[in-house]
Amino acid sequence: MGNNIQILPIICFFLAGIYSCSSSAKIATQTNVFTVPPLSIPDCLYKQAGIDDNIYSIRPAEFYECPIQIKDSFTNIEKCIVGLKDETLFRKHPEIILHFENITDNSYHFPLPGARLLSPYGRRNGRQHTGIDLKINRRDTIYATFDGIVRMVGWARGYGNVIVIRHYNGLETVYAHNSKHMVSSGDKIIAGTPIALTGSTGRATTDHLHFEIRMNGTPINPNIIIDFTTQQIRNQRIVFTPDQKGKIKIETV
Numbered sequence: 001m002g003n004n005i006q007i008l009p010i011i012c013f014f015l016a017g018i019y020s021c022s023s024s025a026k027i028a029t030q031t032n033v034f035t036v037p038p039l040s041i042p043d044c045l046y047k048q049a050g051i052d053d054n055i056y057s058i059r060p061a062e063f064y065e066c067p068i069q070i071k072d073s074f075t076n077i078e079k080c081i082v083g084l085k086d087e088t089l090f091r092k093h094p095e096i097i098l099h100f101e102n103i104t105d106n107s108y109h110f111p112l113p114g115a116r117l118l119s120p121y122g123r124r125n126g127r128q129h130t131g132i133d134l135k136i137n138r139r140d141t142i143y144a145t146f147d148g149i150v151r152m153v154g155w156a157r158g159y160g161n162v163i164v165i166r167h168y169n170g171l172e173t174v175y176a177h178n179s180k181h182m183v184s185s186g187d188k189i190i191a192g193t194p195i196a197l198t199g200s201t202g203r204a205t206t207d208h209l210h211f212e213i214r215m216n217g218t219p220i221n222p223n224i225i226i227d228f229t230t231q232q233i234r235n236q237r238i239v240f241t242p243d244q245k246g247k248i249k250i251e252t253v
Contacts, residue, residue, distance in 0.1 A: 070148070070149060070168060071149075072186065074151050078151055078152070079151065081152070082162060083214065085216055089216050097237060097238070098238040100234060101237050102235075106191065107146065108146060109191040110143070111145050112136060112142055112211070115135055115140070117134065118135045120132060120223075122221075131174065131213075132210075132222050132228060135208040135209070142194070143191075144165055144173070144189050144190070146169065146191050147168055148166050148189065149166050150165050150189060151165065151172070155202075159202045160176060161181060161196075161199065161201045161202070163196055165195075171225075172213075172215075174211065174214065175196055175211060176209070176212075179201065180196060181195070182195055182196055224238065225238065236253065239253060
């Protein structure tokens with residue numbers, strides 16, 4: 001009995017030690033959050049570091065547009081076909097954007113300044129009229145509308161004497177029924193270059209200019225790009241996108 005009394009304090013001391021260890025081993029269930037103060041750079045050091053604020057300013061996203069490449073010379077077929085289609089054009093460029101919203105005066109020239117509208121684009125006598133007919137007098141000077149390279153100079157059924165110019169923006173312009181040509185295929189020209197004199201060759205009943213604008217061989221309404229009342233370019237952005245069937249969709253922005 002005496003031995004049991006002596007052992008009892010030892011057991012109590014042992015159990016107290018286990019409880020103390022287990023209490024100290026508990027994981028804290030609450031964490032302390034500390035806010036890091038913002039770094040403040042003295043003005044003297046800021047100027048010495050040469051930090052450019054513009055690098056960190058928020059700016060609108062700029063999208064890269066792959067420039068259209070046109071050739072300096074053309075094959076015999078390219079020199080003979082008015083409505084020539086390039087099967088690879090929209091493979092390289094899923095959409096073509098023409099930026100006319102900030103066009104400069106020397107980048108555009110009306111093809112027949114001072115002319116009156118003889119016949120508009122659209123249905124005429126049961127068939128599609130693919131261009132605009134313009135007239136002043138006989139044998140008036142015709143001018144290139146945009147910068148580009150002359151692709152075709154020759155004769156085509158219905159058009160008579162005709163010139164086709166391929167432009168750096170992806171368009172082609174057509175000038176038909178001419179009485180005289182002043183350029184040759186492969187000539188690099190700028191907007192406003194004299195290229196021909198009006199005439200009545202081909203399917204024409206009077207001396208005039210038949211003017212077309214084409215995108216990848218397809219004629220489009222020239223009124224989308226040019227205001228034929230003021231004879232000025234329309235200051236807008238035009239987007240050309242082909243659909244699944246290959247038809248070109250035109251949007252103005």
